[in-house]
Amino acid sequence: MKKQERQRYIKRLLSSNEIERQEDFVRLLRAEEIDVTQATISRDIKDMQLVKVPSATGGYHYSMPVQKQMDTEKKLKRTLKDAYVSYATQDKFVLIKVLPGNGPALASLIETMHYDNVFGTLGDDSTVLIICKSLDATLELQQMIQRLLSDN
Amino acid sequence: MKKQERQRYIKRLLSSNEIERQEDFVRLLRAEEIDVTQATISRDIKDMQLVKVPSATGGYHYSMPVQKQMDTEKKLKRTLKDAYVSYATQDKFVLIKVLPGNGPALASLIETMHYDNVFGTLGDDSTVLIICKSLDATLELQQMIQRLLSDN
DNA sequence: AGCTATTTTGCATAAATATGAAAGACTGGA
DNA sequence: TCCAGTCTTTCATATTTATGCAAAATAGCT
Structure with missing residues (x-):
């Protein structure tokens, strides 16, 4: 195709x-x-x-279309809240630890959000590595994760 | 201006x-x-x-722009969850009862969401009346409210 | 008010996007 | 394989959107 x-x-x-x-x-x-x-x-x-x-x-x-973005953000939030274990950042990287099995799903959701500041995403069974485009971007992403985790 | x-x-x-x-x-x-x-x-x-x-x-x-829509939906959800008392529908109307003082805020949020199916909105101190464009639209709106109230 | 700086608008048109119609590809038969 | 139907693409162009520039409006002074 x-x-x-x-x-x-x-x-x-x-x-x-x-x-x-x-x-x-x-x-x-x-x-x-x-x-x-x-x-x-x-x-x-x-x-x-x-x-x-x-x-x-x-x-x-x-x-991306509005609706899809909203839907995806919703799923992303749910997945994060469900599976979140911890996160850490270093340099332009954000590393999120999740419950086993949830890594790929989370990575894929972050991918499909098409965040401007994200260079790439990688997920194994229980870890997601997000590579940002800049240090500022890393900070922003971190805040976004905070936000998704805390708000309802 | x-x-x-x-x-x-x-x-x-x-x-x-x-x-x-x-x-x-x-x-x-x-x-x-x-x-x-x-x-x-x-x-x-x-x-x-x-x-x-x-x-x-x-x-x-x-x-509306994506970001604003997302923000507004977030506020709308919070307001609904905070202030919701009950709702009822009849014909093309949806009537939401809220805690005193929250009517105008809720009405205004619904306004600014610019839902395609909403003809108009009216809020007094503790009631919001939403007039839809069709019966189908009423149903849809009802489901949207359900969704906002139940999901997190 | 009178003057200047800033903002907003319309006009004209450049730039970008959408689309009818014809051509080309692909599909699932017979 | 050959064909009919369906889908996809390009070409050419119509339609729609963006923008430089000059004029008009507005705002802030004094």
């Missing part, structure tokens, strides 16, 4: 927040050997219900 | 989900004696960080 694969790529590209127009997708996909035109991207965006968000800094960037 | 007032109108227009393009805003605002061009709307949308969402039914419509 060609289309689905491309759309997976598109999702992955989302977290790198420099995507300001559809042509950016075209360019980035071409770099990955996937040759498409803007027209197709436009249709993909419609399919996937992505939105072009005016960012606080003056530009625009594409992002 | 001209701009702010217009932006308030724009927010109010959001809940009527037939707004598919910026020109629709122009048209609807003109109907309310507010004379603007599409250029201004484009800037307002950027200011307010509204997004154009591809809807499930094939079209597009403008909507």
Whole structure:
């Protein structure tokens, strides 16, 4: 399946927040050997219900649909609350310990949130490692986890 | 203040989900004696960080920013959980009883969520009346309230 | 009020996005 | 295999959105 694969790529590209127009997708996909035109991207965006968000800094960037984000955050929160054991940070890393079996699920949820500041995520059975893009980002992520754990 | 007032109108227009393009805003605002061009709307949308969402039914419509929606839903949930007494529905109405003093706050939160299906909201000291656009909508709203009350 | 700085708007148009229609790919038969 | 139906893509272009710039409005002074 060609289309689905491309759309997976598109999702992955989302977290790198420099995507300001559809042509950016075209360019980035071409770099990955996937040759498409803007027209197709436009249709993909419609399919996937992505939105072009005016960012606080003056530009625009594409992002996950509202509903999905809300749903995912909800699951994320629940998983965190259910399985959370401890966390630690060092440098640009955040390491979350969870109850055995919950690592991959949590990592995948964090992935699909497409946080702008997250470079990558890795989960084994009971540990999730999140690699941030900057030290500031690490702090922010930490606060977000705090928030998810504490609020209801 | 001209701009702010217009932006308030724009927010109010959001809940009527037939707004598919910026020109629709122009048209609807003109109907309310507010004379603007599409250029201004484009800037307002950027200011307010509204997004154009591809809807499930094939079209597009403008909507509140993700973050604000999430924040508001959070407050709404908290308020509901804190102040909820009972609710009842009849026809296209949902009537929520809350602890004294919480009616207006709750009504206003529901307003700012801009639910597509809500025609209007009215809150006195301890009661909130929500008027839906259809019977189906009433059911949906009811379920949403259930969800907010039960989940965490 | 009169003047200056700042903000907001419209106009014109550039830039970006969406889409009809034709062509190409893919699917599951017969 | 060949075909009909379905799905997907591109091309060309219509439609929609964003923006530079000049004019107008607004706000803050004195």
